[in-house]
Amino acid sequence: MKIVIIGNMGYVGPEVVERLRETYPTATLIGYDTGYFASCLAQVDYLPERKLDLQFFGDVRNFPDSILQEVDVVIYLAAISNDPMGNRFEQVTMDVNYKACIHVAKRAKAAGVKSFVFASSCSIYGVTNKLANEDSNVNPLSTYARSKVYAERDLRVLASDSFSITCLRFATACGISSRLRLDLVLNDFVACALASKQITLLSDGSPWRPLIHVKDMALAIDWAVGRSSSLGRFLAINTGSQSFNYQVRQLAEAVAFQIPGVEVVFHENAAPDKRSYHVDFERYQQLAPQHQPQYDLLSTISGLKEGLESINFSDVDFRKSSWIRLNVLNNLQSKDLLNSELRWHFQNQPAMITL
Numbered sequence: 001m002k003i004v005i006i007g008n009m010g011y012v013g014p015e016v017v018e019r020l021r022e023t024y025p026t027a028t029l030i031g032y033d034t035g036y037f038a039s040c041l042a043q044v045d046y047l048p049e050r051k052l053d054l055q056f057f058g059d060v061r062n063f064p065d066s067i068l069q070e071v072d073v074v075i076y077l078a079a080i081s082n083d084p085m086g087n088r089f090e091q092v093t094m095d096v097n098y099k100a101c102i103h104v105a106k107r108a109k110a111a112g113v114k115s116f117v118f119a120s121s122c123s124i125y126g127v128t129n130k131l132a133n134e135d136s137n138v139n140p141l142s143t144y145a146r147s148k149v150y151a152e153r154d155l156r157v158l159a160s161d162s163f164s165i166t167c168l169r170f171a172t173a174c175g176i177s178s179r180l181r182l183d184l185v186l187n188d189f190v191a192c193a194l195a196s197k198q199i200t201l202l203s204d205g206s207p208w209r210p211l212i213h214v215k216d217m218a219l220a221i222d223w224a225v226g227r228s229s230s231l232g233r234f235l236a237i238n239t240g241s242q243s244f245n246y247q248v249r250q251l252a253e254a255v256a257f258q259i260p261g262v263e264v265v266f267h268e269n270a271a272p273d274k275r276s277y278h279v280d281f282e283r284y285q286q287l288a289p290q291h292q293p294q295y296d297l298l299s300t301i302s303g304l305k306e307g308l309e310s311i312n313f314s315d316v317d318f319r320k321s322s323w324i325r326l327n328v329l330n331n332l333q334s335k336d337l338l339n340s341e342l343r344w345h346f347q348n349q350p351a352m353i354t355l
């Protein structure tokens with residue numbers, strides 16, 4: 001078994017590598033990433049890439065076909081991965097999340113790869129009046145969400161009996177990871193609670209937001225890698241759990257409940273966040289009963305609290321720091337390391353490291 005994980009050096013990737021190494025101890029695991037967040041490590045005793053056989057440093061917009069030789073599975077995580085980054089880098093978001101994904105999928109199919117797993121997002125639903133299932137209309141409200149809709153649309157027609165495609169429409173990620181990020185709603189709330197004892201909601205807190213722990217995202221990817229082709233040559237599936245569907249104000253209240261002395265400040269007159277999606281995860285429950293999410297709201301909050309306390313986290317200004325992915329990209333640009341297309345100034349060819 002040979003698996004290529006593209007975009008393995010972000011928040012989710014290290015957990016995916018860890019999980020796949022457990023499930024497939026003898027598999028050849030190959031990472032490919034441009035390394036924007038390579039140095040953003042938290043709570044690690046060793047580099048997460050140590051569990052790979054090979055790490056390539058390269059831009060997915062110049063993905064070399066040679067890496068696909070004798071590969072069984074490609075997992076596509078690479079992305080400009082949230083709305084603020086997508087708004088700032090619109091063209092790059094379309095190029096990386098959508099166009100490069102389709103290009104790699106076509107090359108993978110031509111090279112005889114059997115399975116392609118794509119990290120999609122529940123944000124494609126945008127705003128819902130009722131529980132959104134996989135047959136509901138999509139309503140992408142951002143460049144990021146549109147890039148996922150377009151990628152899914154073009155992947156669908158590439159699927160065949162010998163090339164199965166699974167699009168996992170993930171709920172919003174949360175939880176501790178070796179490349180922890182604090183630009184995610186629950187992670188942000190726990191960080192606010194620990195650093196300043198106050199969680200200030202920028203909206204009225206009414207939007208619905210389904211969540212999933214990063215380790216459970218890895219579990220779902222593990223399922224997609226091993227899923228039977230009898231489930232269909234193309235699957236786009238909501239990935240999360242019915243019980244981890246909350247309104248933003250409930251998330252803040254749960255954090256305040258678990259971390260004593262924390263005040264939650266609501267902006268009752270603030271305009272609600274436009275994105276609000278309440279999602280139905282029943283199909284995932286039916287198709288992947290052995291890979292259901294293990295973490296709930298309370299266990300995720302405790303894990304974040306313990307993880308942040310173990311690194312003595314106390315940065316009241318963390319929203320201005322490199323815990324936030326957009327700040328990392330802006331910083332790399334301001335140092336003239338990345339150009340306007342988010343390409344490194346000093347790298348033309350992929351570099352390879354054998355681990």
Ligand SMILES: NC(=O)c1ccc[n+]([C@@H]2O[C@H](COP(=O)([O-])OP(=O)(O)OC[C@H]3O[C@@H](n4cnc5c(N)ncnc54)[C@H](O)[C@@H]3O)[C@@H](O)[C@H]2O)c1
Nearest residue numbers: 007009010011012034036059060077078079081119170173
């Ligand atoms: N975090 C979430 O809430 C969430 C929710 C749903 C779906 N997803 C999706 O899951 C995937 C992984 O998310 P994440 O949180 O780990 O994102 P991340 O931003 O932390 O990591 C993305 C990785 O892709 C790499 N990358 C970006 N552009 C690249 C390029 N041009 N060439 C090569 N590598 C490139 C980055 O260096 C980074 O390591 C993404 O596709 C994301 O859209 C994430």
